[in-house]
Amino acid sequence: MSLRYGILGFLSKWEATGYDLKKEFDDFMSIFWHSHLSQIYPELGRLEQDGFIASRMEPQSGKPDKKVYAITEKGKRELSSWLLSPPESPKIKDVFLMQVSFMDNIPIEEVVFQLKAYQKEREQRLAKMKRILLERWESIRERNLMKSRILMSSAVVRRGLEQELHYIRWCKDTIELVEACSHLWTADAEDREEKTIPFSEVEPAFRKFFGELLQIDDI
Amino acid sequence: MSLRYGILGFLSKWEATGYDLKKEFDDFMSIFWHSHLSQIYPELGRLEQDGFIASRMEPQSGKPDKKVYAITEKGKRELSSWLLSPPESPKIKDVFLMQVSFMDNIPIEEVVFQLKAYQKEREQRLAKMKRILLERWESIRERNLMKSRILMSSAVVRRGLEQELHYIRWCKDTIELVEACSHLWTADAEDREEKTIPFSEVEPAFRKFFGELLQIDDI
DNA sequence: GCTGACATGTAACCCGTTACATGATTCC
DNA sequence: GGAATCATGTAACGGGTTACATGTCAGC
Numbered sequence: 001m002s003l004r005y006g007i008l009g010f011l012s013k014w015e016a017t018g019y020d021l022k023k024e025f026d027d028f029m030s031i032f033w034h035s036h037l038s039q040i041y042p043e044l045g046r047l048e049q050d051g052f053i054a055s056r057m058e059p060q061s062g063k064p065d066k067k068v069y070a071i072t073e074k075g076k077r078e079l080s081s082w083l084l085s086p087p088e089s090p091k092i093k094d095v096f097l098m099q100v101s102f103m104d105n106i107p108i109e110e111v112v113f114q115l116k117a118y119q120k121e122r123e124q125r126l127a128k129m130k131r132i133l134l135e136r137w138e139s140i141r142e143r144n145l146m147k148s149r150i151l152m153s154s155a156v157v158r159r160g161l162e163q164e165l166h167y168i169r170w171c172k173d174t175i176e177l178v179e180a181c182s183h184l185w186t187a188d189a190e191d192r193e194e195k196t197i198p199f200s201e202v203e204p205a206f207r208k209f210f211g212e213l214l215q216i217d218d219i
Numbered sequence: 220m221s222l223r224y225g226i227l228g229f230l231s232k233w234e235a236t237g238y239d240l241k242k243e244f245d246d247f248m249s250i251f252w253h254s255h256l257s258q259i260y261p262e263l264g265r266l267e268q269d270g271f272i273a274s275r276m277e278p279q280s281g282k283p284d285k286k287v288y289a290i291t292e293k294g295k296r297e298l299s300s301w302l303l304s305p306p307e308s309p310k311i312k313d314v315f316l317m318q319v320s321f322m323d324n325i326p327i328e329e330v331v332f333q334l335k336a337y338q339k340e341r342e343q344r345l346a347k348m349k350r351i352l353l354e355r356w357e358s359i360r361e362r363n364l365m366k367s368r369i370l371m372s373s374a375v376v377r378r379g380l381e382q383e384l385h386y387i388r389w390c391k392d393t394i395e396l397v398e399a400c401s402h403l404w405t406a407d408a409e410d411r412e413e414k415t416i417p418f419s420e421v422e423p424a425f426r427k428f429f430g431e432l433l434q435i436d437d438i
Numbered sequence: 439g440c441t442g443a444c445a446t447g448t449a450a451c452c453c454g455t456t457a458c459a460t461g462a463t464t465c466c
Numbered sequence: 467g468g469a470a471t472c473a474t475g476t477a478a479c480g481g482g483t484t485a486c487a488t489g490t491c492a493g494c
Contacts, residue, residue: 001452001453002312002314002317003453003454005317005318005321006317009317009320009321009324012321012324017472017473017474018473018474018475019471019472019473019474029317029320030311031311031313031316032311032312032313032314032316032317032320033311033312033313033317034310034311034312035454036454036455036456037473037474037475038454038455038456038457038475038476038477039453039454039455041474041475041476042475042476045475060472060473062462062463062464062472063462063463063471063472063473064461064462064463064472064473064474065473065474066472066473066474067473067474076324079321079324080324080325082318083318083321083322083324083325083329083333084325084329084333086336087314087315087318087333087336087337087340088314088315089340090313090314090315090340090341090344091253092249092250092251092252092253093221093251093252093253093312094250094251094252094309095221095251095306095307095309096306096307096309097250097251097375097378097379098221098224098225098228098248098251098252099224099301099302099306100371100374100375101228101248101251101371101372101375102224102227102228102231102298102302102371103302103371104366104367104368104370104371105228105231105295105298105299105302106299106302106303110302110303111371114302114303114306117305117306118306121306121308121309122309125309140418141418143418144417144418144419145415145416145417145418146400146403146415146416146417146418146420146421147323147403147413147414147415148323148400148403148404148413148414149323151323151396151397151400151403151421152319152320152321152322152323152330153320154425154428154429155319155389155393155396155397155428156316156319156320158389158428158429158432159316159386159389160316161432162385162389162432163382163385165432166381166382166385167378170374170377170378170381174374177370177374178370178374181365181367181370184365184366184367184370185367194366194367195366195367196364196365196366197364197365198363198364198365199359199360199362199363199364199365200363201365202365202370206373209373209374209377210373210377213377213380213381213384220480220481221481222481222482236444236445236446237445237446237447238443238444238445238446254482255482255483255484256445256446256447257447257448257449257482257483257484257485258481258482258483260446260447260448261447261448264447279444279445281444281490281491281492282443282444282445282490282491283444283445283446283489283490283491284445284446285444285445285446286445286446
């Protein structure tokens with residue numbers, strides 16, 4: 001149900017084709033959403049049927065004709081009413097964290113390998129967001145212009161950036177922690193026995209890992 | 220496809236019924252996943268058919284009988300091979316950030332209201348995670364015992380905690396920013412005209428909002 | 439007498455992904 | 467000659483959500 005509003009939100013400022021929207025979902029909107037063309041096209045059809053958007057065909061030379069969509073007044077009202085409705089509670093699905101939770105089942109070198117691989121993945125996302133911010137920043141400064149839309153999307157970019165930075169930081173810290181506690185894994189990969197050691201032995205590494213987090217409100 | 224591994228991962232250390240698993244998805248695993256009973260039960264059926272888990276009926280007095288599932292050797296191998304496979308690239312869906320992106324379409328008081336409402340939502344998640352950490356922490360210290368599984372799940376808890384803390388921090392900062400830039404919204408709610416002002420007028424609030432983020436690698 | 443915890447499921451529906459299908463132009 | 471970009475879609479499938487369906491016991 002959210003894809004509609006992603007489309008409506010974009011069309012509330014600019015006209016676009018399905019193809020344009022896809023690019024936006026891969027670029028700026030990738031901070032919070034993603035979608036395939038095969039989902040965007042039917043959704044555009046439904047939005048038009050519902051009267052929230054209207055299309056016109058634009059013939060092009062040398063390129064295929066395109067169907068440009070624009071938001072209607074009814075669509076604007078629909079968008080506003082969604083924006084005013086209570087934010088839904090976050091439904092988090094983080095496959096990598098799930099993987100990490102169960103990594104006591106694989107050898108320690110593999111744990112470190114996976115953490116490093118994922119860190120790289122996040123670094124790439126970060127680099128992409130930096131590029132997005134840089135481009136926007138340039139255009140804002142050049143034209144020396146500020147609008148409420150730019151303000152809100154800048155806030156979103158900040159959230160995206162810091163999320164990546166913190167995830168990367170966490171990967172690094174977790175690698176350190178795991179390596180400091182390597183004696184919890186059995187040296188022999190075939191050995192399925194569980195190793196248990198006194199907590200006190202690893203407590204310093206543990207405390208360092210949690211840092212100030214352990215002080216927030218008497219945890 | 221991830222739900223299977225969430226189930227397999229849990230069963231790799233403890234036996235459980237569908238009902239137990241649901242509780243775990245609502246408790247610790249809620250940091251990274253959530254699921255409904257109506258999805259868990261059929262998935263357990265498929266996992267058993269595939270030979271990854273095995274069930275036994277346990278009659279109870281005063282309570283309904285229960286079906287206790289345990290992981291098989293084949294299931295353990297399946298879990299390991301998933302843990303060793305390359306982490307999938309993050310597919311982020313954050314409905315609230317989408318909403319925020321388009322909030323230039325609603326009055327500023329509503330923007331602040333929504334941000335505050337969402338902040339509260341996140342604070343509740345944080346409180347819950349603190350409770351989870353506290354419980355685990357107690358049991359670890361009491362029994363003075365450490366295992367690799369505890370280590371990995373602690374890392375996940377830290378990630379969960381800090382994610383909430385940072386999101387809450389961001390909500391607060393964004394409220395401040397929006398209020399500092401309130402003149403970007405038209406006073407009259409009926410007025411749909413777009414307001415544009417020189418960037419330089421809001422640059423200080425903007426710079427403060429981005430903080431050190433603007434210094435990372437010559438952004 | 440009612441709510442909530444315990445316990446297990448089915449059915450309908452919606453959303454999202456992958457694969458299929460087509461076709462012109464531009465750049466390497 | 468082949469890959470990438472522009473441009474629009476359909477079909478099959480899989481995963482996830484909501485609603486439906488049933489029944490006991492404990493505690494308020």
